[in-house]
Amino acid sequence: MSTIVHKENTVVQKKSSYFQSVTFKKRMVKTIVMVILILGSLLILSPIWWMVATSVKSMKEVMSYPPTFLPKEWHWDNYIQAIQSAPFARYTMNTLFITVFVVIGNVLSNSFIAYGFAKIPFKGRNVLFAIVLATMMIPGFVTLVPQYVLYAKLGWLNTYLPLIVPAFFGSAFNIFLLRQFFLTIPNELIEAAKIDGASHFFIWWKIFIPLAMPAIATVAIFSFNGAWNDFLGPLLFINDETMYTLQLGLQVFKGQNATQWNLLMAGSLMVLLPVIILFFIFQRYFIEGMNLTAGSKG
Amino acid sequence: MQTNLQKNIKRQAPNKKPKRLFSMNQKEEFQGYIFIAPWVIGFLIFTAGPLLFSLYGSFTNFNITSSLSFIGLDNYKRMFTNDGLMWTSLWNTLYYVAISVPLTTAGAVLLAVLLNQNVPGTRLFRTIYYLPAVLSGVGVYLLWMQLLSPSSGLVNTLLSWVGIEGPSWLSDPAWTKPALIFMKLWSLGGGMLLYLASLQGVSKSLYEAAEIDGANVFRKFFHITLPMITPIIFFDLVTSFIGGFQIFQEAYVMSDSGNGGPANSLLFYNLHMWNKAFEVFDMGYAMAMSWILFIIILVLTVINLKLAPRWVHYDGEDRK
Amino acid sequence: MKAATKSIKLLLSLILSLTLLLTACSSNGGQGADSDKNSEGKVVIDFWTFWGSEIRRPVIEKIIQDFNNSQDKIEVKHTYLPFGDIWTKNLASIAAGKPADVIINDINQVAHRAQNNQNTNLSKYMEKDPEVKDRFFPELYKASLYKGEPYALPFNTDTRMLFYNKDMFKEVGLDPNKPPATWEELEEYGKKLDIKNGKNYDRIGYLPNYKMGAEVWMINADGKSYWDYKKEKPIIDDPSNIEALTWFKDYYDYYGSNVINKFQAEFGEETADPFISGKLAMTTETTNFFTKIRDYGEDINFGIAPLPAKEPGKSQTSWGGGFVAEIPKGAEHPDEAWEFLKYLTDVQAQEHWAVKGFDNVANIEASKKAAENPEFSEDGKMVYTASVKNLEETIITPVPLQAPDFTNLINPELEKVLLGKQSPKEGLKKAQRAVEQLVKNNK
Numbered sequence A: 001m002s003t004i005v006h007k008e009n010t011v012v013q014k015k016s017s018y019f020q021s022v023t024f025k026k027r028m029v030k031t032i033v034m035v036i037l038i039l040g041s042l043l044i045l046s047p048i049w050w051m052v053a054t055s056v057k058s059m060k061e062v063m064s065y066p067p068t069f070l071p072k073e074w075h076w077d078n079y080i081q082a083i084q085s086a087p088f089a090r091y092t093m094n095t096l097f098i099t100v101f102v103v104i105g106n107v108l109s110n111s112f113i114a115y116g117f118a119k120i121p122f123k124g125r126n127v128l129f130a131i132v133l134a135t136m137m138i139p140g141f142v143t144l145v146p147q148y149v150l151y152a153k154l155g156w157l158n159t160y161l162p163l164i165v166p167a168f169f170g171s172a173f174n175i176f177l178l179r180q181f182f183l184t185i186p187n188e189l190i191e192a193a194k195i196d197g198a199s200h201f202f203i204w205w206k207i208f209i210p211l212a213m214p215a216i217a218t219v220a221i222f223s224f225n226g227a228w229n230d231f232l233g234p235l236l237f238i239n240d241e242t243m244y245t246l247q248l249g250l251q252v253f254k255g256q257n258a259t260q261w262n263l264l265m266a267g268s269l270m271v272l273l274p275v276i277i278l279f280f281i282f283q284r285y286f287i288e289g290m291n292l293t294a295g296s297k298g
Numbered sequence B: 001m002q003t004n005l006q007k008n009i010k011r012q013a014p015n016k017k018p019k020r021l022f023s024m025n026q027k028e029e030f031q032g033y034i035f036i037a038p039w040v041i042g043f044l045i046f047t048a049g050p051l052l053f054s055l056y057g058s059f060t061n062f063n064i065t066s067s068l069s070f071i072g073l074d075n076y077k078r079m080f081t082n083d084g085l086m087w088t089s090l091w092n093t094l095y096y097v098a099i100s101v102p103l104t105t106a107g108a109v110l111l112a113v114l115l116n117q118n119v120p121g122t123r124l125f126r127t128i129y130y131l132p133a134v135l136s137g138v139g140v141y142l143l144w145m146q147l148l149s150p151s152s153g154l155v156n157t158l159l160s161w162v163g164i165e166g167p168s169w170l171s172d173p174a175w176t177k178p179a180l181i182f183m184k185l186w187s188l189g190g191g192m193l194l195y196l197a198s199l200q201g202v203s204k205s206l207y208e209a210a211e212i213d214g215a216n217v218f219r220k221f222f223h224i225t226l227p228m229i230t231p232i233i234f235f236d237l238v239t240s241f242i243g244g245f246q247i248f249q250e251a252y253v254m255s256d257s258g259n260g261g262p263a264n265s266l267l268f269y270n271l272h273m274w275n276k277a278f279e280v281f282d283m284g285y286a287m288a289m290s291w292i293l294f295i296i297i298l299v300l301t302v303i304n305l306k307l308a309p310r311w312v313h314y315d316g317e318d319r320k
Numbered sequence C: 001m002k003a004a005t006k007s008i009k010l011l012l013s014l015i016l017s018l019t020l021l022l023t024a025c026s027s028n029g030g031q032g033a034d035s036d037k038n039s040e041g042k043v044v045i046d047f048w049t050f051w052g053s054e055i056r057r058p059v060i061e062k063i064i065q066d067f068n069n070s071q072d073k074i075e076v077k078h079t080y081l082p083f084g085d086i087w088t089k090n091l092a093s094i095a096a097g098k099p100a101d102v103i104i105n106d107i108n109q110v111a112h113r114a115q116n117n118q119n120t121n122l123s124k125y126m127e128k129d130p131e132v133k134d135r136f137f138p139e140l141y142k143a144s145l146y147k148g149e150p151y152a153l154p155f156n157t158d159t160r161m162l163f164y165n166k167d168m169f170k171e172v173g174l175d176p177n178k179p180p181a182t183w184e185e186l187e188e189y190g191k192k193l194d195i196k197n198g199k200n201y202d203r204i205g206y207l208p209n210y211k212m213g214a215e216v217w218m219i220n221a222d223g224k225s226y227w228d229y230k231k232e233k234p235i236i237d238d239p240s241n242i243e244a245l246t247w248f249k250d251y252y253d254y255y256g257s258n259v260i261n262k263f264q265a266e267f268g269e270e271t272a273d274p275f276i277s278g279k280l281a282m283t284t285e286t287t288n289f290f291t292k293i294r295d296y297g298e299d300i301n302f303g304i305a306p307l308p309a310k311e312p313g314k315s316q317t318s319w320g321g322g323f324v325a326e327i328p329k330g331a332e333h334p335d336e337a338w339e340f341l342k343y344l345t346d347v348q349a350q351e352h353w354a355v356k357g358f359d360n361v362a363n364i365e366a367s368k369k370a371a372e373n374p375e376f377s378e379d380g381k382m383v384y385t386a387s388v389k390n391l392e393e394t395i396i397t398p399v400p401l402q403a404p405d406f407t408n409l410i411n412p413e414l415e416k417v418l419l420g421k422q423s424p425k426e427g428l429k430k431a432q433r434a435v436e437q438l439v440k441n442n443k
Helices: A002-010 A014-056 A059-063 A077-084 A088-119 A125-134 A140-153 A161-169 A172-183 A187-195 A200-211 A213-229 A232-237 A246-253 A261-286 B002-015 B018-057 B074-082 B084-114 B122-134 B138-147 B154-161 B176-186 B189-199 B204-212 B217-228 B230-245 B249-254 B269-279 B283-311 C002-034 C056-070 C085-095 C107-115 C123-128 C130-135 C138-143 C166-171 C183-193 C214-222 C239-267 C289-296 C334-344 C347-357 C364-371 C378-391 C407-418 C424-442
Strands: C043-049 C074-080 C102-106 C153-157 C160-165 C195-197 C200-206 C280-286 C302-305 C318-320 C322-326 C394-396
Touching (some): A014 B122, A014 B138, A014 B154, A059 A261, A059 C289, A088 A172, A140 A232, A213 A246, A246 A261, A261 B122, B018 B283, B084 B269, B138 B176, B189 B217, B204 B217, B217 B230, B230 B283, B249 B269, B269 C085, C043 C085, C056 C074, C085 C102, C102 C107, C107 C138, C138 C394, C160 C289, C183 C200, C183 C239, C214 C318, C214 C407, C322 C334
Parallel strands (some): C318 C394
Antiparallel strands (some): C160 C280, C160 C302
């Protein structure tokens, strides 16, 4: 900083040099960030490269030692073979069906519930919120059996209901997450809307959801990811192979004695693709200007 | 939270007429209940029953399929006096949580800040860094077992390029947990996403104002960025603690025959519980274990909640 | 305000239509699960297996199809569930009273499951068809008993044998037709076959603790495992076990845990295989390993032999496992399920499974017929014949009812022995005491 001051005193064209030095600094920062990001990307991508390489190797090459970083032969037909190993088209439809409902359910219910916890004072709110948090703290597999029995009693076995319906009643993680985001939205906003005669429903639907779009998008992405990759749920509740999902389908490559690594990796990569594309698209909600508080800050 | 709430109400009170306030508050309260009703209904239908059952089950010799006789505190007694492996598993879990939670939280914040710099290709970079979070399940852990192979694995190959001889990660008891933490750091994408979303809420005008004051990168980070995202850091810490204590599948897949080896170094609390529940069918005992874990996590979360007002900054709450 | 009511209406109608849709699909899906009889009036029984791979699935489905065609009362419906998870689901479904009619499960836990009421007592069926029990290898049938009564029928099995590379034997001047017959020879040949490269090895003759740990050698030494099934008590620290572990540990130390750990981690995850890649001259594997040599090896000239004995003339006992078919407790159609169980373990189905999957089966006659099957290659025939012979000297080690998770206490002690933190004797004594304590607690 002292150098800037120094420059300002000595150089004749004060203003432009001041700007120059700031842009220069900004550029420097950006270049450093860029270099870090590129190096980091390589680190992140190298395991994924390993997957890609394995997916196009022959099983003979997978079994050979030392492992090759670049496949000797590229067997793209592994992908075709992987698709044909199970009715994956059917599984994709099934998975998509579940996922769409879970995402809709999660976004609606959790934002609704979180609004209540964040912005409306009522008796017992803190106790109830503590219970919300507490439900996350019990390991899932001790409730697994009673839950299964419950769904059996409801007659929901071998349907998608156990996978979809709970999403419409909120989940602790998402409620907590959205509550945190909603808390950062100023109360004046609500007060102002109330003076205009708006109800809480209106405020939630018309003000909070649009304002918290990055957070809503985050919940949507997490839910999509969770439902798409859910393994235990479909495994437990579905008895009919025609109703299986992609994650169950991928299991066929894992044998009792021998795993078909190349097909497993090919299948996993294909299952991954829609999620990546979706993420890429959803990112438009992560652009600056989608500010939570921009509206209120002068 | 309680105190904030009370403050709010108190502050509002003098401004309004007493009569109207009463009915307004009642109406408001009623609406509050409507908003959280879906959760309450869902909780009562889907969650409460199984939870209470597991609490009751912890006082029985429940074996999943037949016996369910009340045996009092036996399971709890056995846990504290007769199960050495329980203590090993608790220690392993604490070790893992204590190291992985701060590392992943800090890592995710830094990554999100880097990815929020508007450099060319931001969308692509974000997708790349999020990729590992999308990959999930057993396949990833099997992949990492290959990557962590001592002499032909990718990790040690990379290390050898910078002159470091990597350890035999998964077969050396001293390195198994670091290996897992290493793997967790690879998939920071989920946390990164949270912070990225929260960074969109930090008003640009704040930065502009700071720049005019001549604040440098670090000052801006510590005085603007960090305070503004504390609500999400708080969320991330609480949920990571909860999730960290429940680490299971990684160890189940990556340890020798799923038993937590070598030398019990990967025997985490939940893995031990799983073995008790589904290998030995001692579900009552596993349920007792789960409620002890519940208490441990609860205490830590309450501490977290108590400390929160000191550092978590909510823009939306009227605080001093 | 108007906009608000509108949006609420919109939301409500959305939720309503969702609920309708969901109930619609639930009633669709429900049909298959509860129907007892199909359109032809046959009883439908559910059969859960973990055989979904392209190798296994066609084999089991052919067997099912043959059964369905062989009679007109029962139709078997096959459902594939992933290995391991299938049993979690089994437990939950038994608890909910809606299990499958037949399931494939682990042979080592039959009695343990029976004790916990998870499978059906088959003795009333067995009385009707008394000849059924004679079709199995006695050791396998014994493993499916609880208090002397059968709760499952053995389906397939395995046994550990020594595979060795004949070309490498020739290369170092060993007779390729004389595999090591004793521990001493194994060690001697093994060391001869090593190729050292500085600190590391380019090739190792035989690597202790790779794929097969000390416990199998303890069984091999005297035909007994950690547990005395008659007296129902642990015999972990009996002198024979101590001797075996001491030998094992000495051999282990010849390479050191550094070399062995690296090697193990390197080849641990079933991708690259050291025997197939020429890094290992001898290896002890289940006989199904042959399919890997056949499918992924490049013309490996290999031989197969029983595990070497402790001393000349001593037993060459090996260790095995396997899977059984059983009827979960509370199954809807146990009588029909029994008919299918009988078919599954009869000669025709068993031989089909043995030949198409190159797997050892529980039925003796089917095993012998399979060994002669013309579909096998020369090597295949050699391996299969050897494996059937080996099965006669293979023991199964079911989990003891008094301490079902006792290996969790033993394995860490063994690991400490191998790391040099305690002597073999100390380690086994400690394990013995820990297991005795566990047995006492479980009483």
